[in-house]
Ligand code: SF4
């Protein structure tokens with residue numbers, strides 16, 4: 001056997017040994033959706049609007065988050081002017097969202113009126129379902145997640 005053949009045979013055996021070893025090892029892939037991944041604390045999942053102690057939305061309808069959003073997927077709909085300014089609707093298109101978190105950083109409200117959650121199961125076949133309005137953005141995502149499993 002020439003030198004070239006010896007080298008090739010050695011490489012082949014190394015490759016085969018690795019394949020056989022992996023075949024008898026415990027699989028490290030997660031069997032989703034039966035198994036769920038626990039996100040890291042700083043994971044940026046689906047966004048939610050937050051409430052104060054009385055259960056009111058903290059949002060003051062300033063629009064800073066919408067201006068900070070690099071893809072313009074936030075729409076803050078308001079009514080009235082000055083102190084009479086009221087939040088009418090708050091819409092995020094998660095089909096466009098980058099989950100960058102800049103909207104949360106831009107929010108001037110103490111304790112933040114908008115937050116990233118650890119919820120990540122928002123995949124759908126219908127793009128329209130990825131547009132969340134003010135009601136959907138206050139959903140209890142954990143309960144929602146459970147309702148999907150029924
Ligand atoms: S996470 Fe980023 S892309 Fe998504 S709404 Fe906020 S600013 Fe926009």
Ligand code: SF4
Nearest residue numbers: 059060062063065107
């Ligand atoms: S920046 Fe905060 S307070 Fe202002 S509109 Fe967005 S969520 Fe509401």
